[in-house]
Amino acid sequence: MLKQGTFDLKTGAGLIACPRCDALHVEEELQDGETARCIRCETVLASPRGGAFVRLIALSFTTMVLMMGAIFFPFLEISRMGFGNATSLFGVVLAFADGVLLPLVLLMLVVVAGLPVLRAFLMVYVLVPLAQGRAPYSHAARAFRWSETLRPWSMAEIFIIGTAVALVKVAGLASVHLGPAFWAFCGLILVNVASRSFMCQTTIWDAIEDSGLATDGRELVDPNAQASRT
Numbered sequence: 001m002l003k004q005g006t007f008d009l010k011t012g013a014g015l016i017a018c019p020r021c022d023a024l025h026v027e028e029e030l031q032d033g034e035t036a037r038c039i040r041c042e043t044v045l046a047s048p049r050g051g052a053f054v055r056l057i058a059l060s061f062t063t064m065v066l067m068m069g070a071i072f073f074p075f076l077e078i079s080r081m082g083f084g085n086a087t088s089l090f091g092v093v094l095a096f097a098d099g100v101l102l103p104l105v106l107l108m109l110v111v112v113a114g115l116p117v118l119r120a121f122l123m124v125y126v127l128v129p130l131a132q133g134r135a136p137y138s139h140a141a142r143a144f145r146w147s148e149t150l151r152p153w154s155m156a157e158i159f160i161i162g163t164a165v166a167l168v169k170v171a172g173l174a175s176v177h178l179g180p181a182f183w184a185f186c187g188l189i190l191v192n193v194a195s196r197s198f199m200c201q202t203t204i205w206d207a208i209e210d211s212g213l214a215t216d217g218r219e220l221v222d223p224n225a226q227a228s229r230t
């Protein structure tokens with residue numbers, strides 16, 4: 001464990017690089033409410049907020065509950081001249097179950113519903129012990145890395161924007177009533193925005209490292225092996 005303000009150029013321990021411009025900074029422990037910005041491009045490097053872990057856990061559970069509603073409640077109801085039909089996302093999957101579009105529908109279900117729920121589970125797995133001040137679970141570093149890798153692929157917002165565009169087209173042909181699942185998706189977008197505003201990856205990595213868990217393998221480097229390579 002390095003002392004505050006010291007760093008090791010061989011391993012990179014004690015240094016933090018700006019994710020946008022790569023400027024290197026000496027890492028310092030921040031107090032809650034402080035913000036560290038890049039000296040060159042002013043990108044936020046870290047901004048720990050008090051109680052952020054507990055809020056992120058709460059938002060992850062909210063995501064799971066809302067997603068259940070978003071999948072199984074009716075998404076929309078279309079009616080014209082007295083005939084109507086309502087369906088849920090799960091109903092759409094069942095309707096395509098024996099068609100050639102099944103792989104596409106399953107892929108849609110995975111990126112729209114599966115990945116956000118999986119990320120919520122990973123966040124709970126990583127953050128619950130940290131929020132309680134205990135040592136994290138043994139795969140916490142890998143779980144958080146996966147959660148960050150999957151972030152661009154969870155597409156609930158894109159789905160709702162696409163649906164809104166399609167609804168504008170359909171609204172001229174028949175009357176469309178939005179079901180509870182649509183509003184659950186809108187709620188998911190707000191939860192996602194809130195979750196991003198509390199999320200500080202640097203702080204979470206720092207908390208995992210401070211509890212003694214190896215995050216990038218540099219703690220495991222054998223100094224003799226390092227010397228023979230250089």
Ligand SMILES: [Zn+2]
Nearest residue numbers: 018021038041
């Ligand atoms: Zn920068």
